[in-house]
Amino acid sequence: DTEVTQTPKHLVMGMTNKKSLKCEQHMGHRAMYWYKQKAKKPPELMFVYSYEKLSINESVPSRFSPECPNSSLLNLHLHALQPEDSALYLCASSQGGLAGTSTDTQYFGPGTRLTVL
Amino acid sequence: AQSVTQLDSHVSVSEGTPVLLRCNYSSSYSPSLFWYVQHPNKGLQLLLKYTSAATLVKGINGFEAEFKKSETSFHLTKPSAHMSDAAEYFCVVSPPTNTGFQKLVFGTGTRLLVSP
Numbered sequence: 001d002t003e004v005t006q007t008p009k010h011l012v013m014g015m016t017n018k019k020s021l022k023c024e025q026h027m028g029h030r031a032m033y034w035y036k037q038k039a040k041k042p043p044e045l046m047f048v049y050s051y052e053k054l055s056i057n058e059s060v061p062s063r064f065s066p067e068c069p070n071s072s073l074l075n076l077h078l079h080a081l082q083p084e085d086s087a088l089y090l091c092a093s094s095q096g097g098l099a100g101t102s103t104d105t106q107y108f109g110p111g112t113r114l115t116v117l
Numbered sequence: 118a119q120s121v122t123q124l125d126s127h128v129s130v131s132e133g134t135p136v137l138l139r140c141n142y143s144s145s146y147s148p149s150l151f152w153y154v155q156h157p158n159k160g161l162q163l164l165l166k167y168t169s170a171a172t173l174v175k176g177i178n179g180f181e182a183e184f185k186k187s188e189t190s191f192h193l194t195k196p197s198a199h200m201s202d203a204a205e206y207f208c209v210v211s212p213p214t215n216t217g218f219q220k221l222v223f224g225t226g227t228r229l230l231v232s233p
Contacts, residue, residue, distance in 0.1 A: 031219070040226070048220075090161070101149075105163055
């Protein structure tokens with residue numbers, strides 16, 4: 001099974017709301033990623049977790065707060081977002097860990113389409 | 118530094134004709150190269166990857182790509198396009214790493230349009 005699941009599929013929120021995006025994989029992968037993708041653009045890396053520890057934060061505003069509660073789950077907490085944060089948010093995972101290399105395949109979830117009003 | 122250039126932002130073909138999506142890369146080291154496909158409002162699906170084994174790589178749905186080091190290219194081809202191939206295609210480089218995770222470098226994407 002090479003599936004990465006994401007919930008919800010769609011989310012509409014106001015600028016004062018707090019919401020969370022969820023991502024789950026059961027492939028035993030130790031690296032998990034959050035990407036943001038705007039229309040007609042490639043994905044942009046936001047965060048990387050390796051062994052449940054935040055390894056990369058690509059200068060993402062603090063209104064985005066990632067969390068990795070265990071090796072299978074990845075959350076993205078959203079608070080006080082701006083309309084320009086509307087995008088497709090993709091989660092991905094790869095083998096990672098001590099065995100991880102540049103040849104690993106990143107498996108992507110279907111994404112959450114976020115609209116900020 | 119690694120970089121990827123997808124030479125065409127849009128490619129239009131007729132159903133049943135060959136597909137060629139072009140990708141050039143820049144890398145100081147032997148790269149790992151990937152092609153991903155993204156259908157509208159979907160996630161990215163791996164088509165194929167090159168990892169320094171055979172230079173001709175076969176992928177899913179009849180796609181293949183050839184790694185040409187001398188030309189620094191990794192073009193994606195398919196002998197006969199199907200309507201379901203209409204999507205966005207990304208050429209991706211994975212730089213060498215000893216961290217256990219990857220910072221993928223994406224091309225800007227090529228939108229493949231298939232007409233009946």
